[in-house]
């Protein structure tokens with residue numbers, strides 16, 4: 001009896017051990033599966049957020065990114081590349097169809113053949129755009145990654161810098177050569193000539209004055225550009241500003257047989273600005289209007305209320321500006337036609353632009369060759385500092 005009980009107890013014990021172990025084992029397996037699923041989920045969400053981050057970067061990039069397969073078919077294009085190549089949906093099109101420029105297509109072909117990185121820069125004259133393409137071959141898939149950069153601004157700055165150096169050398173060389181010629185003539189005997197002596201001396205004074213003015217303007221320009229000029233801000237009446245500038249320039253306009261008048265409503269809001277600097281802008285613009293308008297013409301100073309500020313204008317009935325030059329006249333030393341410039345330095349508009357921009361305003365010109373120009377600039381009611 002006790003043996004039978006012992007056996008039953010042993011069997012019971014063995015069964016408990018067996019099922020307990022099975023249960024424990026299946027729990028272990030379940031935990032393992034749960035952990036695996038958790039890890040997979042974590043990896044998936046890390047992968048998804050990585051993807052989203054990469055997509056955001058590619059979307060926001062100003063450089064174009066294209067991916068092509070080994071046949072040159074585009075399989076990915078970010079928004080910047082669509083903009084740079086002016087196409088709505090490049091995917092599934094060939095590189096040649098999208099970039100439409102044989103030098104760039106050649107760069108891709110060369111990279112495919114050599115399996116090496118290639119870069120090519122081109123100018124697209126119709127759009128006045130400079131593009132640089134870098135082709136990076138993908139050795140694993142045989143495809144390639146194409147990076148497109150818009151170098152238009154860099155190229156433009158480089159041209160402006162080169163022009164600036166050549167212009168300043170030229171601007172200095174002319175008066176210096178003339179000073180040298182005048183002093184040599186005086187040394188050669190003209191000094192004791194009662195008629196020629198004073199005449200040459202007067203011309204020397206004129207040349208030195210022009211050089212001084214240019215140096216002063218350059219200094220002003222570099223101070224304004226580097227933000228060293230403090231604006232003396234006050235509440236200014238647009239009409240008073242126009243009347244004051246007109247008073248200063250009236251005599252010059254009359255001498256050139258031009259009429260100068262002010263058109264400005266009385267109820268314009270005041271602007272917060274530096275009176276002396278804004279007057280300098282107006283004087284520079286009126287000075288040009290006088291220089292480039294034939295006798296009998298008209299110059300009108302305008303001001304009108306716009307959203308958030310006041311728009312000023314200097315309108316003339318002068319020779320106008322060719323449309324090709326309009327975008328460049330605010331550059332330093334830029335003159336449309338040096339022979340007609342009437343002795344200007346080409347710095348007046350540059351200074352005007354910097355003063356206006358220091359007031360957080362904008363300056364531009366509307367002009368028709370042969371009919372006249374209107375220079376506009378805006379000044380906000382209050383500066384958003």
Ligand code: ADP
Pocket residue numbers: 284288289292316318319320321329333334335336337341343344345346347348349350373
């Ligand atoms: P400048 O000292 O030569 O006048 P600016 O910077 O003031 O230099 O002007 C640059 C060029 O823009 C001038 O040389 C001229 O060719 C053109 N320009 C400026 N204002 C006028 C205007 N009112 N009418 C025609 N051309 C103008």
